[in-house]
Amino acid sequence: MKNLLKILWFFFIGLHSAVALENTDLKKLHDEVNKTLKSNPREALKLSREEILLAQKSGDAYAEAVGYLDLGKCFWVLGDYPQSLKLHLKALGIFESIDSLGGIISSYNDISLIYLEQGDYRKTLKNLFKARELNKNYKHKRVETILLVNIGEAYLKLNSLDSAGIYTQNAYASALETNDTTSIYAILNNLGTIYLEQNKGTLALEHYKLSLDLARLQNDQRYMAEILVNIGNYYVKTGQIDSCLFVSYQAYHISKTLNSGKRISDAAHLLQTAHKLKNQLDSALYYSEVISIIRDSISNNEKIRQVQNLAFLEEIRQDQLTEEKEKQSKAREDLIQYLIISLIILILFSLLILLRKKKINFRYVEILSTIGLLLLFEFIALLAHPLIANLTDHTPYLMLVILTLIASLLVPLHHTLLSLSKKHLVIRTRRRIKNK
Secondary structure, eight states, X not given: OHHHHHHHHHHHHHHHHHHHOOOHHHHXXXXXXXXXXXXXHHHHHHHHHHHHHHHHHHTOHHHHHHHXXXXXXXXXXXXXXXXXXXXXXXXXXXXXHTTOHHHHHHHXXXXXXXXXXXXXXXXXXXXXXXXXXXXXXXXXXXXXXXXXXXXXHHHHHTTOHHHHHHHHHHHHHHHHHTTOHHHHHHHHHHHHHHHHHTTOHHHHHHHHHXXXXXXXXXXXXXHHHXXXXXXXXXXXXXXOHHHHHHHHHHHHHHHHHHTOHHHHHHHHHHHHHHHHHTTOXXXXXXXXXXXXXXXXXXXXXXXXXXXXXXXXXXXXXXXXXXXXHHHHHHHHHHHHXXXXXXXHHHHHHHHHHHHTTSOOOHHHHHHHHHHHHHHXXXXXXXXXXXXXXXXXXXXXXXXXXXXXXXXXXXXXXXHHHHHXXXXXXXXXHHHHHHHO
């Protein structure tokens, strides 16, 4: 059933993000990550990092959160669940800050699957129910289907078979409404497992076979191997050992073609059990050795993967330090520019004060004061722009209104200063005439 979760999870991650990403380069990177992840998770890690960096440079918070979801998904596939959870929580925080409902729902769903893998089924359900509650406003039917499937899976892990059956049946009805073929054959397989656990063998086999037929139509060999193993388990449980061997060999050969270690191990385990029950000990020993080899291989790969994950995390940390240094350098440059602009404005107004004491055409005072006013207004607008943008959520007409209000305060001030300067010049001129 884990394969089902991956199929639905891959879809769900891109459900809202692929549509909502407006930047063409970011969308291409996002699509490439999801495409590469199925065959090369390590390469997908690097692409996800590029996606995040590009989003940060573009100032696109939504795309940055999607990037963290993609990076978290990579670590999920690689089995580093703590790191995956950390990245998903970071994405959730960004989505919440920009009020992206689709992103929040996606994050809760993904976090629930991390807890599911770790065996914390209560937290799994808690996050899934949060996502489902939010989806009442989002109103996306496919999302509802996926959430129902995952809730059913969590209840099955808790051995709450009645609840698992109810939610999975609801997921099936939802998938039929949208003609969601991929979800339908995955859900039918889940229902087969639930019925098998409830000792309803006939119903279980019917659902497995329906699921297998649909998977064959889609040429989904990965899922075919999983369904065949489930059918094999049914035959073992019902004592039909020859039938078990027949379907288990099919699953084994498909899994070898796919070079999928876990699927080969599952099929080999079933073949070992069947041969033991038929007292064919040589064959049972052979498949026991196959299982042992695959187990050792998976263990070695896991150790290598952990080392590679640590190296990649260090690479990310170094990139973040470089980014932070670049931000600090940019902040220093901006500060220096602000100080230079402030100094220019101060010099200009000082010059105006000095000109008041000199014999000069008032027209020059007007020109200099107008230039000073424009510089002052632009400087205030430059400093206030980030604050205004945050307050107005980048709404153009609101920003225009606030900037107009600032200008309306500066213009009367400008006229007052001009009037005082003119008055001062007139008084000085009269004094000079009188002294003569």
